[in-house]
Amino acid sequence: MxxxxxxxxxxxxxxxxxxxxxxxxxxxxxxxxxxxxxxxxxxxxxxPGQGANPGTMGTAFDNTVRLRLAPEEVPFPVLHGAGKLMGAGGIALVGELSDLSVSSRENLARVAWVFALFTEAFRYPAVLPASLEEALESGLGDADSFVGLAAPGIVEELLQLDDVADAKLYPHLTKPxxxxxxxxxxxxxxxxxxxxxxxxxxxxxxxxxxxxxxxxxxxxxxxxxxxxxxxxxxxxxxxxxxxxxxxxxxxxxxxxxxxxxxxxxxxxxxxxxxxxxxxxxxxxxxxxxxxxxxxxxxxxxxxxxxx
Known part of the structure; x- marks a missing residue:
């Protein structure tokens, strides 16, 4: 460079x-x-927005699309954000979350939100999202616990965005x-x-x-x-x-x-x-x-x- x-x-x-x-x-x-x-x-x-941070919500929506199209391909910022915070355990957690995302639409939304939090931790390491910081301090460690960081309103908003994408985005994606x-x-x-x-x-x-x-x-x-x-x-x-x-x-x-x-x-x-x-x-x-x-x-x- x-x-x-x-x-x-x-x-x-x-x-x-x-x-x-x-x-x-x-x-x-x-x-x-x-x-x-x-x-x-x-x-x-x-x-419309329901009060969540707009930037985090935008990243979370990106993650819903990526998880639907290629759940095995985890974005670089997610892996590095989790790795910086939790070491090898964070990398393993990301894998567990990816697997969980395909189990239901609600879990897809929850995992997408957690991935957005890890992305913010990578981009802005000096200022962690409050919910993520609290989760780390309380000792959360498994995928089922981390998806609880997505509040019901956040999940609902992401599901609404996903519903619209079903009608307006995915029909344009007819090839690999x-x-x-x-x-x-x-x-x-x-x-x-x-x-x-x-x-x-x-x-x-x-x-x-x-x-x-x-x-x-x-x-x-x-x-x-x-x-x-x-x-x-x-x-x-x-x-x-x-x-x-x-x-x-x-x-x-x-x-x-x-x-x-x-x-x-x-x-x-x-x-x-x-x-x-x-x-x-x-x-x-x-x-x-x-x-x-x-x-x-x-x-x-x-x-x-x-x-």
Missing amino acids: TDNYVFSTLTKAVKEKSPLRDYFDIAFPNRRSVNSRFRASSGALLV VTVGPIFHGLPIAADADLIHDGTLIELKATLGRSVRGARQDELKTESLLQLIAYGLVDAEDTFSISSLALYSARYGHFEKWDLAELLQELAGRPIDLVEERQRVQDLIKGKWLSPLAFDEKNSTRSSNRGP
């Missing part, structure tokens, strides 16, 4: 002030029309799915949610924005740019990604874009995918630390720039 490249994950490189984010803002400024169409194609909020694809050969961590038949799919469980007292789905700039980053980070074309999709779980909203067409609309110019993928690789690897070296004559700084 290059010493002066300080972003540990692709998500952070997109969300924070980084050479990659600077380049995206210069090269792909025309986001407003994409955002407007996304909002227009979405419906009403189907699953790559769960948690990892993009190798980078100095930062980059793993997406799903790839299905050349489409990279990101899962979101955000509540959206409040408009005159009602919730409305939205495509945040960071979410759109994260999708683009995943579409461009595969320089070797290992996964043959030709399209992108975002599934908004609380709205049952599945939106799909052709990768090349989306980039061309965002850029306002013709796009060469091979060149763009190499440019993103260079930025991530720190070979080209100033995105301002990009020829701005080719970038459309239009009034159509997104929020």
